[in-house]
Amino acid sequence: MMRYFIRRLLLAIPTLLAMLTVVFVLVxxxxxxxxxxxxxxxxxxxxxxxxxxxxxxxxxxxxxxxGFIGDALRGDLGTSLVSGRPxxxxxxxxxxxxxxxxxxxMIIGTVFGLxxxxxxxxxxxxxxxxxxxxxxxxxxxxxxxxxxxLLLLAFxxxxxxxxxxxxxxxxxLTHLRNLILPALNLGLIMxxxxxxxxxxxxxxxxxxxxxxxARAKGVRPSRLVMRHALRNALVPIVTVVGLYFGTLIxxxxxxxxxxxxxxxxxxxxxxxxxxxxxxxxxxxxxxxxFVILVNIITDLVYSLVDPRVSLSK
Amino acid sequence: MTSATMTSAPxxxxxxxxxxxxxxxxxxxxxxxxxxxxAIAVFAPLLxxxxxxxxxxxxxxxxxxxxxxLGTDTYGRDVMSRLFYGARISLFIGFVAVLIAMTCGxxxxxxxxxxxxxxDQFVMGxxxxxxxxPTLLLGLMIAAMLGASxxxxxxxxxxxEMAPFARVARAPTISLKQRDFVEAGHALGFSHIRxxxxxxLPNMVSDIVVVGSLWMATAIRTEASLSFIGLGVQPPTxxxxxxxxxxxxxxxxxWWLTVFPSLAILITVLALNILGDALRDAIDPKMRSE
Numbered sequence: 143m144m145r146y147f148i149r150r151l152l153l154a155i156p157t158l159l160a161m162l163t164v165v166f167v168l169v170x171x172x173x174x175x176x177x178x179x180x181x182x183x184x185x186x187x188x189x190x191x192x193x194x195x196x197x198x199x200x201x202x203x204x205x206x207x208x209g210f211i212g213d214a215l216r217g218d219l220g221t222s223l224v225s226g227r228p229x230x231x232x233x234x235x236x237x238x239x240x241x242x243x244x245x246x247x248m249i250i251g252t253v254f255g256l257x258x259x260x261x262x263x264x265x266x267x268x269x270x271x272x273x274x275x276x277x278x279x280x281x282x283x284x285x286x287x288x289x290x291x292l293l294l295l296a297f298x299x300x301x302x303x304x305x306x307x308x309x310x311x312x313x314x315l316t317h318l319r320n321l322i323l324p325a326l327n328l329g330l331i332m333x334x335x336x337x338x339x340x341x342x343x344x345x346x347x348x349x350x351x352x353x354x355x356a357r358a359k360g361v362r363p364s365r366l367v368m369r370h371a372l373r374n375a376l377v378p379i380v381t382v383v384g385l386y387f388g389t390l391i392x393x394x395x396x397x398x399x400x401x402x403x404x405x406x407x408x409x410x411x412x413x414x415x416x417x418x419x420x421x422x423x424x425x426x427x428x429x430x431x432f433v434i435l436v437n438i439i440t441d442l443v444y445s446l447v448d449p450r451v452s453l454s455k
Numbered sequence: 456m457t458s459a460t461m462t463s464a465p466x467x468x469x470x471x472x473x474x475x476x477x478x479x480x481x482x483x484x485x486x487x488x489x490x491x492x493x494a495i496a497v498f499a500p501l502l503x504x505x506x507x508x509x510x511x512x513x514x515x516x517x518x519x520x521x522x523x524x525l526g527t528d529t530y531g532r533d534v535m536s537r538l539f540y541g542a543r544i545s546l547f548i549g550f551v552a553v554l555i556a557m558t559c560g561x562x563x564x565x566x567x568x569x570x571x572x573x574x575d576q577f578v579m580g581x582x583x584x585x586x587x588x589p590t591l592l593l594g595l596m597i598a599a600m601l602g603a604s605x606x607x608x609x610x611x612x613x614x615x616e617m618a619p620f621a622r623v624a625r626a627p628t629i630s631l632k633q634r635d636f637v638e639a640g641h642a643l644g645f646s647h648i649r650x651x652x653x654x655x656l657p658n659m660v661s662d663i664v665v666v667g668s669l670w671m672a673t674a675i676r677t678e679a680s681l682s683f684i685g686l687g688v689q690p691p692t693x694x695x696x697x698x699x700x701x702x703x704x705x706x707x708x709x710w711w712l713t714v715f716p717s718l719a720i721l722i723t724v725l726a727l728n729i730l731g732d733a734l735r736d737a738i739d740p741k742m743r744s745e
Contacts, residue, residue, distance in 0.1 A: 161587060164584050276481065283725040287683050388587070391592070393591075395592065
């Protein structure tokens with residue numbers, strides 16, 4: 143297991159390098175001069191020159207590139223142009239909030255999505271199935287901020303059950319209350335994805351010969367579903383949950399903005415509004431690294447749910 | 456998106472699409488909704504009761520009434536008229552962005568698959584990295600770098616959606632280039648461009664178009680999200696995401712400013728997703744949802 147993990151990590155290095163290159167190119171997409179874009183047209187030539195020197199923009203492109211890759215690999219993502227603090231420190235300050243939100247959403251999505259998908263598959267082509275499919279398709283269609291706004295209007299503005307602002311709080315109970323709406327928003331979207339994949343994966347497995355054999359042998363329906371069908375249907379489900387992690391992160395950014403909740407989303411919005419390009423660039427690297435990491439974890443989870451997946455491959 | 460994994464070119468019956476529609480009853484709902492929204496976008500000038508940009512400060516923030524069915528916004532502009540004109544922008548951006556992504560992405564995949572070797576590995580390596588960025592964040596980054604405008608928004612969305620098309624075009628190219636008719640083309644001394652354009656591309660164009668229609672839902676969702684963040688088409692031009700952004704400031708007392716554009720986005724994306732499901736059925740019988 144450990145050896146596989148290390149090999150998988152090593153395989154991620156070229157991906158990581160390529161990702162850093164893409165980010166480097168993207169940041170240099172700024173039409174004209176990045177320094178002018180940041181400081182505005184009215185900035186004095188001295189200020190522009192100072193900023194160019196600080197960002198290393200006055201150096202040849204290959205020197206900039208090598209310096210950028212070297213720094214990034216050493217874990218130095220630069221310093222924020224606005225706060226002057228290291229990007230990693232800025233990220234570390236708010237990361238727990240985003241992780242907490244995504245984890246809560248994953249739990250909600252799995253706890254509700256998995257049984258709903260199984261149910262829809264078992265009631266195939268009846269009204270329950272049509273209802274579930276329409277429900278999950280609706281969930282898939284929501285941009286993260288639209289569902290967040292509708293939840294906010296319903297539960298915070300009209301029913302007044304939960305707070306409108308989900309800002310940080312030291313009190314654990316308030317903290318949990320603040321988490322409910324944002325987590326529910328992301329969780330429902332995740333639920334829609336999981337329900338859909340679970341349904342189609344279960345339908346595939348339920349048609350297999352071994353399930354028919356088990357049924358013919360008189361295996362109890364609950365045992366048939368849990369042990370024979372769901373266990374084998376889990377592999378594609380895990381893949382899709384891993385794949386949609388990127389979507390989840392994107393939606394968490396929007397969710398945090400709507401609920402004015404601290405986290406990476408608010409950090410991104412701040413960086414956008416203040417044209418803090420080093421912070422944006424750093425955040426991009428952090429997000430993409432997360433996705434790469436989740437892909438590795440997904441590969442590892444395969445082996446746990448499906449013994450046929452050989453780790454030595 | 457799972458649509459990115461559809462890379463095979465299965466043989467189809469000519470009326471596969473009609474059959475897919477017959478099988479999947481929901482698809483009629485999707486089609487009806489989409490036709491409705493496209494009609495609104497096309498006939499916006501005829502359907503809109505007011506000028507979407509006309510301000511009327513005396514009647515600002517009015518709730519839905521007989522005069523203004525969907526209420527008015529902070530500047531007294533008619534929400535329904537803005538919603539109708541917003542449909543034009545959303546559909547236009549979604550369509551053009553996907554068209555660009557489809558053209559450029561397929562060209563990249565075609566070239567990579569046709570020439571193979573190191574070029575293929577290099578190009579597909581970049582494509583894989585592009586796929587590892589969350590779509591919304593990549594779009595956000597590019598839009599932020601380029602600056603907020605209609606053209607830049609289209610470019611940003613097109614770049615984020617290029618990678619899946621490269622994948623979709625590459626796989627059939629690899630199998631098609633080994634077929635006899637391509638070999639024959641080589642023997643006759645046809646140029647690479649002629650073989651790719653005349654002999655390979657037409658064999659996979661329907662797959663690419665189907666995948667394109669699937670990605671339009673994502674494009675419209677990304678457009679709305681970026682406009683909500685403030686990276687979209689700038690005011691006063693009405694866009695759905697932009698309307699929600701403006702209405703969000705008054706969320707505590709003017710629900711109609713956010714609810715109606717939200718529903719418009721939801722219905723459009725839902726209609727496209729339902730249709731996408733039906734098209735997926737048509738293109739790949741293995742992925743049938745029934």
